[in-house]
């Protein structure tokens with residue numbers, strides 16, 4: 001199976017509309033080169049461009065959905081189109097990831113569960129998702145997480161319990177915490193014996209330099225490929241069968257002990 005992670009440069013010098021068109025062209029260029037294409041978190045606005053969230057928020061089946069569904073079908077690929085600021089018909093905003101089938105159908109939407117910013121930014125502007133989401137592809141089962149979710153191992157363990165074999169994490173991760181990004185991507189892969197496909201943004205938006213360094217890790221924790229800092233298409237070939245082989249040969253997931261008693265003191 002081949003996956004292409006599109007590490008997009010997100011900056012205020014380019015309009016949302018122009019970036020949407022440019023990203024659609026990049027997706028279409030993956031025809032024949034990839035089975036699965038992955039985009040970053042909030043690439044229309046930038047994950048830290050908090051003032052733009054409300055203005056650029058769109059319904060689930062809005063302009064980004066339309067353009068990305070067409071790009072997926074033109075390219076004939078599964079497309080994890082990163083996330084958009086979604087406006088729910090009832091009013092609240094969500095940081096919502098979209099996955100399209102090769103025929104351009106919206107196959108899944110995942111509302112980010114852990115919002116970043118503590119008592120500022122996304123954490124107060126967006127509402128939290130509540131549901132884990134997996135997507136069955138012919139070759140593997142995707143488990144969806146978004147950016148800050150990467151710090152919460154229980155979310156990914158829940159996805160693995162639901163059958164996930166390939167964990168896909170679009171992000172807008174800052175350069176300042178790049179070491180955490182690489183370490184956490186490898187940790188989630190090793191502990192879950194799963195592939196991790198983590199796609200970040202490049203450039204600087206809202207004054208926050210982005211880490212780039214999108215990464216693909218195998219179920220043994222080996223880094224199969226890692227991008228540099230700038231805009232880049234990172235294409236990698238991987239064998240989804242390696243998940244079952246790793247879980248069979250080193251069956252640590254079977255040794256989990258659930259429902260531990262709390263300490264007595």
Ligand SMILES: NC(=O)CCC(=O)C(=O)O
Nearest residue numbers: 047116147148172174177
């Ligand atoms: N957009 C995000 O979720 C940023 C997460 C982040 O900066 C961190 O976890 O560190």
